[in-house]
Amino acid sequence: MTFKEKNIAVSLVSFSLIMGILLVAVFSMVLSDNFTSTNVFRLWGITIVLAIVFTITATILTHIITAIIEAIRTGNEDPEIEDLEDERDKLIDLKGTRVTYVVSSIGVFLAMLTYVFGQPALVMFTLLIFVGVLAQIIGDITRLILYRRGF
Amino acid sequence: MGKSGVSNNIRKLRFFEDEMTQEELAKKVGVTRQTIIAIEKGKYSPSLELAFRIAYVFDSPLEEVFFYNPKNDPV
Numbered sequence: 001m002t003f004k005e006k007n008i009a010v011s012l013v014s015f016s017l018i019m020g021i022l023l024v025a026v027f028s029m030v031l032s033d034n035f036t037s038t039n040v041f042r043l044w045g046i047t048i049v050l051a052i053v054f055t056i057t058a059t060i061l062t063h064i065i066t067a068i069i070e071a072i073r074t075g076n077e078d079p080e081i082e083d084l085e086d087e088r089d090k091l092i093d094l095k096g097t098r099v100t101y102v103v104s105s106i107g108v109f110l111a112m113l114t115y116v117f118g119q120p121a122l123v124m125f126t127l128l129i130f131v132g133v134l135a136q137i138i139g140d141i142t143r144l145i146l147y148r149r150g151f
Numbered sequence: 152m153g154k155s156g157v158s159n160n161i162r163k164l165r166f167f168e169d170e171m172t173q174e175e176l177a178k179k180v181g182v183t184r185q186t187i188i189a190i191e192k193g194k195y196s197p198s199l200e201l202a203f204r205i206a207y208v209f210d211s212p213l214e215e216v217f218f219y220n221p222k223n224d225p226v
Contacts, residue, residue, distance in 0.1 A: 002185055086182035086197050090187060147185075150194030 003066055003083045004086075005147045010062050012140040014054035019133050022047055026126055040122050047129050092146045100139030107131025155196050156224025159217045162191055180204040182219045 001009070025043055029035045063081065075079035111127035165171045172202075173191070175185045180201060189195035197205070206216045 007185060042212060082183060084181075084183055086186050088182070088195055130155040150189035150192055151184075 002147070003062070003081055004019070004089055005144065006066060007059060007062050008140050008143045008147070010058040011055060012054060014058050015133055015136045015140065016052070017112065018047060018050050018054065019130075019137060022130060022133060023048070026130075036121060037122060041122040041123055043128050045124065047133065051133070088151060091151070092143055095146060096139040096143035100135045103138050104131055104135035107135060156198075156220050156226075157196055157217055158193060158220055158223070159190065161187070161205065161216065164211065164216060168209060176205070176208060192201045 022043070026035075027044075028120060029039055029043075039061040050146055063083075064103075066081055070081060070106060071077060108128060108131060111131060112126045155203075160214060161176075173184050173187045177187045181204070182201065186195065190197050201214060202217055202226070206213045209216060216223075
């Protein structure tokens with residue numbers, strides 16, 4: 001597994017975790033009758049902050065752990081980590097981003113449809129953040145599949 | 152490369168270059184080893200620039216490294 005693949009796998013785990021937190025938070029809000037605008041917008045804030053913090057931490061941790069494993073494996077105190085990004089990496093990244101955009105566009109459309117069909121705006125906003133995280137997860141899965149297949 | 156109709160002789164050329172490793176070739180052309188593996192297996196078609204760089208490493212004309220087989224081309 002290359003460094004890029006490890007990074008994507010860690011991002012996938014991070015966003016799956018965020019999705020889990022999001023689902024638990026929304027369901028507990030609905031069950032305890034706390035599905036209010038204040039709570040939903042706080043959840044938006046928490047999700048975005050978590051996504052940023054998780055992404056940065058995951059990248060740093062992947063670098064450190066890869067370096068430690070390489071140092072143990074090769075016995076070299078200053079191991080060389082292959083974090084070079086070539087044309088294939090860029091194309092895989094682009095394809096993943098395209099999938100992310102398609103999923104989020106469909107999701108935004110569906111979220112707006114719920115509002116059109118008479119659901120409260122809070123449902124639309126909750127679906128929007130849910131779709132954003134889901135799109136990122138599907139984009140990461142696409143990238144991993146492309147790396148595993150070769151392209 | 153089954154998908155595009157472009158095949159290559161990189162494996163053979165590496166053999167004739169003192170069994171040059173994929174890692175060595177990757178370093179010489181500035182890509183990752185995984186990209187060389189994907190090109191060799193015909194799963195990824197390199198850009199024209201990378202194709203020329205690979206041909207340059209083997210000191211061969213481009214058509215000796217990569218060749219087009221219309222029978223494999225789905226278009």
